[in-house]
Amino acid sequence: MAPATRAAASRRQQRLAAAATTAPAAADAAAAPEAPAGFRPEKPTLFGVPVSNCAAQNRFIIYKKALEGEVDIQAPKLLGDKGVKSPAYLALNPQGKMPLMVLPDGTALPESQVIEAYLLDKYSGVGPSLQPPTPELRARAHLARRVHDLYIQPIQGCMYKKMDAADRCDQLQSIAFQLDVLEELVEGPFVAGEEISFGDAALFPTFVFFTEILPKHFGWASVFEGRPKLAAWWAAVQADPEAARVIAEMRNGLADWEAAKRWDTLGISAQVADGSFNWSCS
Numbered sequence: 001m002a003p004a005t006r007a008a009a010s011r012r013q014q015r016l017a018a019a020a021t022t023a024p025a026a027a028d029a030a031a032a033p034e035a036p037a038g039f040r041p042e043k044p045t046l047f048g049v050p051v052s053n054c055a056a057q058n059r060f061i062i063y064k065k066a067l068e069g070e071v072d073i074q075a076p077k078l079l080g081d082k083g084v085k086s087p088a089y090l091a092l093n094p095q096g097k098m099p100l101m102v103l104p105d106g107t108a109l110p111e112s113q114v115i116e117a118y119l120l121d122k123y124s125g126v127g128p129s130l131q132p133p134t135p136e137l138r139a140r141a142h143l144a145r146r147v148h149d150l151y152i153q154p155i156q157g158c159m160y161k162k163m164d165a166a167d168r169c170d171q172l173q174s175i176a177f178q179l180d181v182l183e184e185l186v187e188g189p190f191v192a193g194e195e196i197s198f199g200d201a202a203l204f205p206t207f208v209f210f211t212e213i214l215p216k217h218f219g220w221a222s223v224f225e226g227r228p229k230l231a232a233w234w235a236a237v238q239a240d241p242e243a244a245r246v247i248a249e250m251r252n253g254l255a256d257w258e259a260a261k262r263w264d265t266l267g268i269s270a271q272v273a274d275g276s277f278n279w280s281c282s
């Protein structure tokens, strides 16, 4: 390796090591359990919490293919008190996000789409394929995931995170727009036709946020008003037993947020009460 390349590689290693060791406050680091060195789980292990829509996408695949004997599901706190910001977690996923899958050889697979592709590939012979039957329908399922991952997931925090009121309102308007995009995209009854597929897996957990949060905290009359195809799709998804299980898990997580008065504590309710913005995106 040329000296300049070696120096750049060394700087990169230092930045990653710094992210993995300095993210938690020093006081917390003392309380955190010792990070397992070179985490090597017995089974492929998915890290995520019930309320995370990103992790929920992957749990759906695991449940649908009945892989719970093969794949372990754990909370990020297994790797440290700071969860996704624990040094041991950051060493496996420097982005500090869930989900993350760790394989028995220590290989770390972050990103819900990567984990999903791995599960669908590795266990292609187990349970339903979750692949739409034609290239055109598979393209539609991929498009649903792209719309979700590029245009919805990055702004979903506007429903439940602390932020400036004007930015929040702009992002809620963008969500309303993306719902209109999805209304045109869904084939029916599922995203890519007759069978539930990875295209639905990408979308439906985020609809738990939409349906639980937007009417209750932002005064939306309905997420589905003027969107009949999406309304029928949501009914079809909820009738799927494994989707219903994931939806219930997420709702329980949201109930904890409600019990903790998250929207009041973060000042979201006060922003909405101010009424200077069109929160219902009508």
Ligand SMILES: N[C@@H](CCC(=O)N[C@@H](CS)C(=O)NCC(=O)O)C(=O)O
Pocket (backbone or CB within 6 Å): 052, 053, 054, 055, 084, 096, 097, 098, 099, 110, 111, 112, 113, 153
């Ligand atoms: N593109 C990523 C997004 C991951 C992501 O943003 N995960 C959220 C939960 S849905 C998270 O880990 N948030 C915790 C944090 O940012 O501290 C994926 O699809 O996996």
